[in-house]
Amino acid sequence: MKLLQKTALALIRVKLRLIAAFSPAAAARTAFRIFCTPQIRNAGEPHGIFSEAEILGPVFRTIPIRGYRWNKGGTTKAMVIHGFESSVVNFEHYIGALVKKGYEVIAFDAPAHGRSGGSTMNVLDYRDFILFIQQEYGPSSRFIAHSVGGLALALAIAGTQPNDGLRIALVAPLTESTSTYRLFASVLQLSPAVEKEFDAIIRGIAGHGLDWFSITRVMPSISASILWCHDRDDLVTPFADLETIRAENYPNIKFVFTDGLGHRRIYRDAGVTGTIIGFL
Numbered sequence: 001m002k003l004l005q006k007t008a009l010a011l012i013r014v015k016l017r018l019i020a021a022f023s024p025a026a027a028a029r030t031a032f033r034i035f036c037t038p039q040i041r042n043a044g045e046p047h048g049i050f051s052e053a054e055i056l057g058p059v060f061r062t063i064p065i066r067g068y069r070w071n072k073g074g075t076t077k078a079m080v081i082h083g084f085e086s087s088v089v090n091f092e093h094y095i096g097a098l099v100k101k102g103y104e105v106i107a108f109d110a111p112a113h114g115r116s117g118g119s120t121m122n123v124l125d126y127r128d129f130i131l132f133i134q135q136e137y138g139p140s141s142r143f144i145a146h147s148v149g150g151l152a153l154a155l156a157i158a159g160t161q162p163n164d165g166l167r168i169a170l171v172a173p174l175t176e177s178t179s180t181y182r183l184f185a186s187v188l189q190l191s192p193a194v195e196k197e198f199d200a201i202i203r204g205i206a207g208h209g210l211d212w213f214s215i216t217r218v219m220p221s222i223s224a225s226i227l228w229c230h231d232r233d234d235l236v237t238p239f240a241d242l243e244t245i246r247a248e249n250y251p252n253i254k255f256v257f258t259d260g261l262g263h264r265r266i267y268r269d270a271g272v273t274g275t276i277i278g279f280l
Contacts, residue, residue, distance in 0.1 A: 013189050020194050027190075028197030035184055036120040038112055040085040045115075049096050050089065056108070060132050066115035067108035069137070070095065074104030078280065079140040081130065083147025083172075084121075087114035091267070094144055097277045106137055110149075123177065123213050124206060126152035131160075142280045146171045146267050147237060148180075151215055158218035166224035169276040170215075171267045172234055175241040177213035183236075216244050226253045227279040229272050236263035254279075 012034065020027035049070070056067035068088065078098050080091045088095075088107035098105045110126055111118035130152055134140065143166065145153040150173025157163050174180060185195055202210055211217070232239045239257075246255065261269055 009187070016188060016190065016194070020191055024191070024193035025197045025200075027194045028201055031184075031188060031190060031194060031198055032201050033120065034188070035181075036122045038085040038121070041113065042087045042089060043115055044089075046089040046092075049092055049099065056106070056137070058133070058136055060111060060129055063111045063116065063118040065108055065111065065117070067106060067133075070099045070105045071102060072104055074102055076102075076142060077104045077106070077138060077140040078142035078144070079130075079133070080105065080107040081143060081145040081149035081153055082110065082113070083149050083174075085113070086146065089114065091144065091146075093268075093273055094276065097273070098142075098280065101277075103142065106133065106140065108133060122205070123148060123152055123155065123174075127155040130156045141166055143168045144171065144276060144280070145169070145173065147263065148174045150174060151177070151213060154215045154218050154222065155213070157224060158221040161221075162223070164223040167227075167280055168224050169227045169229065169279055171229045171272070171276070172231065172237050172263050173215060173228070174237050175215045175245070177210045179238050179241055180236075181210050216241075219245055219248070219250065223252055225279075226250075227256065227276060228253055229256045229258070229266060229276065231258045231261040231263070231266045233260055234263045234266075 016027050016031060019030055050068055053068035053070050054072060056069055058065050058067065080088055080095060082088050082090060087109050091107065095105050095107060109116040110121060110129060112121040126148065143153055145168065150170040153168065154173070157166065190198065199209060206212065230239060230242060256272065256275055258266055258269065258272065266272055
């Protein structure tokens, strides 16, 4: 499998170099599609607690979405938000704990993920999708969000005022998109000319550069109570990206740091799970 992955990566690099030789802009468009396309997708039918859920099937921007709801009508509503190349099936242990507490819980596979339709998704898409779900199924006051889902949620919440009554558990959130892009550009060995065109694509879509997609930037607009769980060894959403936020000493943020769990094992850890459920 690793050999196949290395071979595929080598072919992508060659393809991008060939395209860039004729048109850096075209190479940037190809790289951007790769950037927004999940390479892993769990589209299997979930079991366990998902077999007890009400199946929800909204349509977001013509894209059919697979969602689940438990305890409709519960006095406290919670929403579970997964990361890139993930699915809500990975968060069954959180859902089960909240359902036992009597919470109304909703969880959706984002566009291009799990059993939902679509093939690409960017952070703005995810932000708008979260706002769409909040409008369609009533506002939630409790959230669990992992990785890029954490950034998308932060962008959504920052534009929703007031938000001081919310409780949000961020698990290894994507804090600075610039870090993710630097890793991506390094892996694909993008040339400076292609990187310049890539930035132009972002600005054309969002009206802002990559540094705009930042939890650090929007945090002054978020007064919700936040439990922020992050591993010091996270290679996907680097721990160093938290430096500015930590220095601000926001009174509404409580940090929980772990060692050796990385980006994904952290949300499966029993201790972290218990802390999050207690916080919510």
